[in-house]
Amino acid sequence: xxxxxxxxxTKKFGRVVALRDINLRFRDGKFxxxxxxxxxxxxxxxxxxxxxxxxxxxxIYFDDKDVTNLPPNxxxxxxxxxxxALYPHMTVYENIAFPLKLRKxxxxxxDEKVHEVAKLLHIEELLDRYPHQLxxxxxxxxxxxxxxxxxxxxxxxxxxxxxxxALLRVKIRAELKKxxxxxxxxxxxxxxxxxxxxxxxxxxxxxxxxxxxxKAPPKKIYEEPANLFVAGFIGNPPTNLLKARLVDxxxxxxxxxxxxxxxLPRDGYIVVGFRPEHASVDAEPLENHASIPGEVYVVxxxxxxxxxxxxxxxxxxxxxxxxxxxxxxxDKVYVNIPYRxxxxxxxxxxxxxxx
Amino acid sequence: xxxxxxxxxxxxxxxxxxxxxxxxLTLITIFYLVPLILSIYISLTPLKYWQLNRYLTDLSHPLExxxxxxxxxxxxxxxxxxxxxxxxFTGLTLVVNVVGGLLLALATYLMEERFSLFYRxxxxxxxxxPIAVYSLxxxxxxxxxxxxILNSILLSxxxxxxxxxxxxxEKLLPWGAWMILVYVNGLVGVSFGMIIFYSALRSIPRExxxxxxxxxxxxxxxxxxxxxxxxxxxxxxxxxWELLSLLTTYAHIFLLVEWGLIDKWWGTTxxxxxxxxxxxxxxxxxxxxxxAATVLxxxxxxxxxxxxxxMGFKELMIEPRGEL
Ligand SMILES: Nc1ncnc2c1ncn2[C@@H]1O[C@H](COP(=O)(O)OP(=O)(O)OP(=O)(O)O)[C@@H](O)[C@H]1O
Ligand SMILES: [Mg+2]
Numbered sequence: 199x200x201x202x203x204x205x206x207x208t209k210k211f212g213r214v215v216a217l218r219d220i221n222l223r224f225r226d227g228k229f230x231x232x233x234x235x236x237x238x239x240x241x242x243x244x245x246x247x248x249x250x251x252x253x254x255x256x257x258i259y260f261d262d263k264d265v266t267n268l269p270p271n272x273x274x275x276x277x278x279x280x281x282x283a284l285y286p287h288m289t290v291y292e293n294i295a296f297p298l299k300l301r302k303x304x305x306x307x308x309d310e311k312v313h314e315v316a317k318l319l320h321i322e323e324l325l326d327r328y329p330h331q332l333x334x335x336x337x338x339x340x341x342x343x344x345x346x347x348x349x350x351x352x353x354x355x356x357x358x359x360x361x362x363x364a365l366l367r368v369k370i371r372a373e374l375k376k377x378x379x380x381x382x383x384x385x386x387x388x389x390x391x392x393x394x395x396x397x398x399x400x401x402x403x404x405x406x407x408x409x410x411x412x413k414a415p416p417k418k419i420y421e422e423p424a425n426l427f428v429a430g431f432i433g434n435p436p437t438n439l440l441k442a443r444l445v446d447x448x449x450x451x452x453x454x455x456x457x458x459x460x461x462l463p464r465d466g467y468i469v470v471g472f473r474p475e476h477a478s479v480d481a482e483p484l485e486n487h488a489s490i491p492g493e494v495y496v497v498x499x500x501x502x503x504x505x506x507x508x509x510x511x512x513x514x515x516x517x518x519x520x521x522x523x524x525x526x527x528x529d530k531v532y533v534n535i536p537y538r539x540x541x542x543x544x545x546x547x548x549x550x551x552x553x
Numbered sequence: 554x555x556x557x558x559x560x561x562x563x564x565x566x567x568x569x570x571x572x573x574x575x576x577x578l579t580l581i582t583i584f585y586l587v588p589l590i591l592s593i594y595i596s597l598t599p600l601k602y603w604q605l606n607r608y609l610t611d612l613s614h615p616l617e618x619x620x621x622x623x624x625x626x627x628x629x630x631x632x633x634x635x636x637x638x639x640x641x642f643t644g645l646t647l648v649v650n651v652v653g654g655l656l657l658a659l660a661t662y663l664m665e666e667r668f669s670l671f672y673r674x675x676x677x678x679x680x681x682x683p684i685a686v687y688s689l690x691x692x693x694x695x696x697x698x699x700x701x702i703l704n705s706i707l708l709s710x711x712x713x714x715x716x717x718x719x720x721x722x723e724k725l726l727p728w729g730a731w732m733i734l735v736y737v738n739g740l741v742g743v744s745f746g747m748i749i750f751y752s753a754l755r756s757i758p759r760e761x762x763x764x765x766x767x768x769x770x771x772x773x774x775x776x777x778x779x780x781x782x783x784x785x786x787x788x789x790x791x792x793x794w795e796l797l798s799l800l801t802t803y804a805h806i807f808l809l810v811e812w813g814l815i816d817k818w819w820g821t822t823x824x825x826x827x828x829x830x831x832x833x834x835x836x837x838x839x840x841x842x843x844x845a846a847t848v849l850x851x852x853x854x855x856x857x858x859x860x861x862x863x864m865g866f867k868e869l870m871i872e873p874r875g876e877l
Binding site for chain 1 (some may be wrong): 604758760761763764765766767768770771774778779782783785
């Protein structure tokens with residue numbers, strides 16, 4: 199197992215900058231998730247680590263070894279592609295055996311290894327089939343088996359679950375996590391699904407337009423997003439973000455004035471954020487809360503909870519309420535947010551303002 | 554009643570199939586089946602000098618032309634040369650075309666796109682050049698005088714000391730003539746394989762090639778285990794196609810023989826023999842030519858089927874996606 203390090207890595211395709219000045223450390227034996235929207239440079243990052251692409255600038259290290267100019271076949275990484283990329287003319291057995299065959303491993307050893315990894319992934323009975331005879335979930339396991347069979351120093355996964363249905367995704371997600379812990383392998387997992395990232399990661403790296411936004415454990419990413427992008431990207435429903443005016447150091451929101459125990463500029467603008475699950479909707483304002491008057495717009499009953507959409511000063515926010523909450527559209531209410539749950543951002547830079 | 558039955562036939566599943574296949578079937582019938590049957594028929598008559606009235610209904614000795622052909626092949630030394638030339642020419646040019654096309658396709662696939670396009674266009678030039686012009690080019694190139702391009706180069710380099718008639722010199726035959734034939738036809742033929750193979754390679758998903766690289770494949774291993782197996786069907790197709798067209802091609806060869814660049818018999822293939830026998834003033838023996846043509850078709854058919862069999866055509870037939 200190795201630690202993967204990127205130093206000042208930039209990757210351009212012609213004039214498109216896919217990754218800009220990346221400095222990262224992927225810790226040995228940890229499960230790191232790279233999270234970002236489509237086109238943010240996630241696949242490019244993996245392909246750089248795998249050696250399929252060469253960085254335009256910067257260096258890549260596996261432990262202390264500089265691998266920047268090593269071709270993929272000299273790096274010993276396992277890569278699972280989004281579309282699995284199984285070889286259609288080979289059986290499942292041949293697909294899994296392929297990396298070993300290329301290394302001229304003795305046939306007896308190949309056989310042993312293939313069966314071992316097939317057993318681990320519960321695909322022993324599929325070994326004689328061709329990829330087109332498999333379901334999506336089965337193909338995904340075969341792709342994972344092919345990546346694991348050569349005991350890679352790093353396991354790279356490029357949205358491996360995105361072609362599966364929601365139920366299977368949640369099931370395999372848990373298995374993946376278990377597997378990684380069992381093998382103690384350094385795993386780098388790319389996804390655009392924030393729930394997947396939260397569930398799997400020891401550490402999350404949020405990336406947007408080729409720039410790292412934040413690198414932190416899931417809990418920290420959730421509670422202390424570094425900027426507007428991270429705050430808006432993590433959580434379901436996402437964080438409510440409202441632009442507000444500062445008047446004499448107080449925040450003016452939805453016609454009410456909130457004073458927060460934090461040092462703020464005397465005037466200008468600020469972005470106020472809070473998570474739907476952290477606020478409550480009540481008939482009156484509460485003590486020790488920022489209370490903003492609003493009107494119920496939509497009520498969505500999800501069974502275990504209700505999602506309320508409230509209009510505050512012309513903007514909509516979402517708040518999660520207990521299933522027993524009795525609200526109907528048109529109700530005049532207060533959205534109460536505990537002071538410590540309020541996040542503030544600089545509207546110019548997007549950076550979070552520490553209270 | 555009739556219209557009703559026609560309509561119900563056309564809306565049935567078999568009717569649909571018949572409807573869509575009809576144009577192709579009609580074309581094949583008119584342009585292939587009818588001439589084939591006609592030439593088989595002519596091969597059974599003693600037709601010569603185009604005297605249709607006199608010979609065309611004479612079926613008294615139907616196999617006479619086949620006996621004559623067999624006799625010629627086994628006893629006439631020049632016709633023996635034609636047979637050997639055909640086998641060598643077809644075999645060698647086939648290998649050059651398929652292997653050469655494959656190598657070109659792989660090279661252009663693995664090289665950078667901006668070079669690739671230029672390179673591929675270059676190899677297409679022979680095919681875009683009119684046959685007469687293209688043949689003339691090689692006529693000058695291999696010409697036996699000291700002004701022939703090859704001769705003048707070799708003379709000035711001091712490799713040879715007097716000009717060589719590459720395609721007719723007794724000492725160089727038969728290989729002199731064969732090499733020119735294979736060279737001239739091979740150069741036109743490789744571009745076909747190259748284009749088919751190149752586009753087939755391009756349609757392999759990018760990720761599969763990346764996966765092979767990550768799995769540890771060198772370029773040679775990538776070609777051997779991933780690229781070539783992925784275009785196996787295209788290789789079969791090009792092989793069969795080139796085999797059949799090489800068996801029947803004669804345009805370049807006709808000109809090169811006619812202009813005296815290559816030996817009359819060591820440079821004549823079976824297809825050219827058919828043409829000469831039927832249409833040139835010395836022979837005008839259409840019955841014999843038809844018999845030779847029929848034999849050629851039969852051989853082509855057998856060889857084609859054998860190739861498909863060897864290369865595992867059945868295995869390559871894809872199961873339909875569900876019920877059609
Ligand atoms: N081979 C390439 N040539 C040119 N541009 C590319 C190439 N690969 C990626 N890009 C560009 O680089 C940027 C990042 O692409 P990348 O594939 O890494 O995104 P991604 O985060 O993996 O997106 P997705 O979630 O859709 O897979 C995009 O703007 C893309 O258009
Ligand atoms: Mg991607």
